[in-house]
Structures are given as structure tokens and as C-alpha cells.
Amino acid sequence: MTKLTLISRTYCHLCHEMELALLPLAAEFGVDVDVVDVDADPRLEALYDELVPVLLHEGTELCHYRLEDAKLRDYLSKIR
Numbered sequence: 001m002t003k004l005t006l007i008s009r010t011y012c013h014l015c016h017e018m019e020l021a022l023l024p025l026a027a028e029f030g031v032d033v034d035v036v037d038v039d040a041d042p043r044l045e046a047l048y049d050e051l052v053p054v055l056l057h058e059g060t061e062l063c064h065y066r067l068e069d070a071k072l073r074d075y076l077s078k079i080r
Contacts, residue, residue: 002031002079004062007038007054014065015053021067022055029076 006022008015019035026033038044038052048054054064055072057079062072 002029002057002076004031004033005056006033006035007044007048007052007056008035009038009052012052018053018055018067021069025067025069025072025076029080031076 004022004026006015006019008019019033022033025031036044038048048064051064055062055067057075062068062075
């Protein structure tokens with residue numbers, strides 16, 4: 001199963017918005033979303049601190065700040 005990783009933080013409204021926007025797409029394409037707290041990992045914080053939320057697939061950045069619905073749909077269609 002395809003797994004996307006959402007680099008997030010608890011007090012970030014953009015992070016919460018992206019997570020909610022991902023739910024219907026994840027269900028539609030049958031993908032799992034792993035939400036990771038950037039503040040719990042110093043390495044991730046160094047990489048993504050000001051970019052959160054960041055959506056990744058196998059280390060490839062798909063989008064940050066806002067979910068790009070069309071871009072993500074296209075990507076998920078190609079990797080199925």
C-alpha cells in the first residue's frame with residue numbers, strides 16, 4: 001500500500017488544514033497517511049521547520065504549506 005508522510009506540528013493551522021484535505025484523497029486512492037510531528041525529531045525540524053506542513057512520498061516532496069489537489073491526484077494516479 002502507498003504511504004504518504006505528512007510532516008506537521010500540533011499548533012499549526014495549515015498542518016491541520018492539509019491533514020483534513022488529505023482524508024478524502026487518501027480514501028479515494030487507498031493510501032495511508034502517516035502524520036509525523038516535526039518538533040519530535042531534530043533532523044526533521046532542521047529540514048522542514050518553516051516549511052510545514054510538508055507532504056512526502058518516499059522522501060519526495062509533493063507539496064508544502066497547502067495541498068495541491070490536482071498535482072497530488074495526478075501523482076497518485078501515476079504511481080498506482
